[in-house]
Amino acid sequence: MKISDEELDRELKMMKTMYGTAGQNxxxxxxxxxxxxxxxxxxEKLTKDVSVSKTAMRNYYDNNKDIYRIPTAFHISHITTSTKSRQTKSYVNWRKVSPLKSWRWKNPLMNLLPIKGRHGLYITG
Known part of the structure; x- marks a missing residue:
């Protein structure tokens, strides 16, 4: 099976029309x-007449589920404040605007903060 120069030129011209520099960037x-x-x-030519049954697709998926799993991701924020009351205010304000549906709040991580007298607010979700 061969791709003609005309087919290649047509596709390249179409790419240049769609994307301007056609990949030069x-x-x-x-x-x-x-x-x-x-x-x-x-x-495309090799696979145009290929059809896969729903059973074959299901079997492939069932035997290869690991490649379709999306690992859990976390958004982590760490806010430090100079006083405990500011820490509480920061937390309250954060909860008002946070898009996270599930969350955990870990109270001051004083032992992990390098700056003395700072209060930490560590939020994960």
């Missing part, structure tokens, strides 16, 4: 782009 030469386009078109 990505430091790709015309030859590199043509090679990528050729690979893409070849893959």
């Amino acid at each position: 990505l430091n790709k030469s015309n030859d590199q782009l043509r090679q990528e386009i050729q690979s893409s078109l070849l893959l």
